[in-house]
Amino acid sequence: MDSPSVVVVTGAAGDIGMAIAGRFADRNARIVLCDRLADALRQRVASHPRRDQLEWHEVELTDPAQVKSFIAGAIKRHGRVDVLVNNAAKQHDGDVATASEADFEEAFAIHMRAPFLLSKAVVPGMKAAGGGAIVNISTVHAQAVGPGRLAYAATKAGLLGMTRSMAVDLGRHNIRVNAVIPTAIRTSGLLKAWTEDRDPEKKGVSRLYDHAAKQHPMRRIGEADEVAELVEFLATCRFVTGEEIRVDGGILAALRLLPID
Numbered sequence: 001m002d003s004p005s006v007v008v009v010t011g012a013a014g015d016i017g018m019a020i021a022g023r024f025a026d027r028n029a030r031i032v033l034c035d036r037l038a039d040a041l042r043q044r045v046a047s048h049p050r051r052d053q054l055e056w057h058e059v060e061l062t063d064p065a066q067v068k069s070f071i072a073g074a075i076k077r078h079g080r081v082d083v084l085v086n087n088a089a090k091q092h093d094g095d096v097a098t099a100s101e102a103d104f105e106e107a108f109a110i111h112m113r114a115p116f117l118l119s120k121a122v123v124p125g126m127k128a129a130g131g132g133a134i135v136n137i138s139t140v141h142a143q144a145v146g147p148g149r150l151a152y153a154a155t156k157a158g159l160l161g162m163t164r165s166m167a168v169d170l171g172r173h174n175i176r177v178n179a180v181i182p183t184a185i186r187t188s189g190l191l192k193a194w195t196e197d198r199d200p201e202k203k204g205v206s207r208l209y210d211h212a213a214k215q216h217p218m219r220r221i222g223e224a225d226e227v228a229e230l231v232e233f234l235a236t237c238r239f240v241t242g243e244e245i246r247v248d249g250g251i252l253a254a255l256r257l258l259p260i261d
């Protein structure tokens with residue numbers, strides 16, 4: 001696809017979603033954004049230099065009826081969706097003993113059911129138009145997991161399975177489906193999570209950033225636009241499908257040897 005004209009991005013009130021929106025807006029696309037945080041999204045759109053190309057919608061992605069009417073509205077207004085980016089997410093804490101059933105269901109609804117329903121809704125139009133692209137945002141936790149990330153890791157890994165399955169089924173229609181696998185990315189969402197959960201002694205988030213940076217062969221964490229760069233590539237390259245590409249500064253390539261007991 002040379003230049004997509006209509007791009008849908010979920011979870012766009014966050015930094016990565018907005019960076020993705022900006023990349024496609026720079027290509028003169030019409031960008032349809034949604035989030036459950038309507039005020040935050042509205043404000044971000046209002047202050048965006050390309051706000052004329054962006055539209056925002058309040059959508060609760062755990063509610064299938066809202067998901068369906070959001071995407072039906074986008075198709076009705078614009079006639080098509082060329083690119084769908086499934087970016088919305090929520091990190092639930094907990095291991096198998098402590099994760100609640102409700103958290104697991106919410107993680108499933110956000111990371112798997114909503115991408116499934118959104119894809120289901122855009123695919124007929126993509127087929128009719130002769131092609132399209134879906135990009136799913138996963139996480140390194142889908143491939144190598146930190147402690148207490150059960151629901152997030154499991155459902156984001158499920159999203160990778162869905163990516164491969166749809167790529168195989170839709171390839172003949174020139175619809176490509178790929179996934180992006182980010183490591184820690186410097187975002188307000190990460191900052192909030194680290195401030196609330198990972199810094200109980202209040203020693204400062206910059207200490208956590210430094211610690212995380214040292215885990216990466218590139219000695220830093222990522223930036224939102226570096227994720228968006230890969231999303232744009234996967235949405236517009238023409239013969240790549242079923243791929244899952246890490247944007248992780250090399251962290252998952254590194255073998256961590258445990259000390260000898």
Ligand SMILES: NC(=O)c1ccc[n+]([C@@H]2O[C@H](COP(=O)([O-])OP(=O)(O)OC[C@H]3O[C@@H](n4cnc5c(N)ncnc54)[C@H](O)[C@@H]3O)[C@@H](O)[C@H]2O)c1
Binds near residue numbers: 011087184185
């Ligand atoms: N920031 C990181 O370090 C990092 C690392 C790995 C992967 N990722 C992935 O990148 C993507 C974006 O991350 P981010 O840091 O911008 O996250 P974020 O939390 O800042 O943004 C995610 C957005 O999704 C929205 N959302 C969550 N549940 C929703 C629901 N039920 N309905 C509607 N909207 C909902 C949230 O309101 C939020 O605005 C996510 O898929 C995340 O898993 C991020």
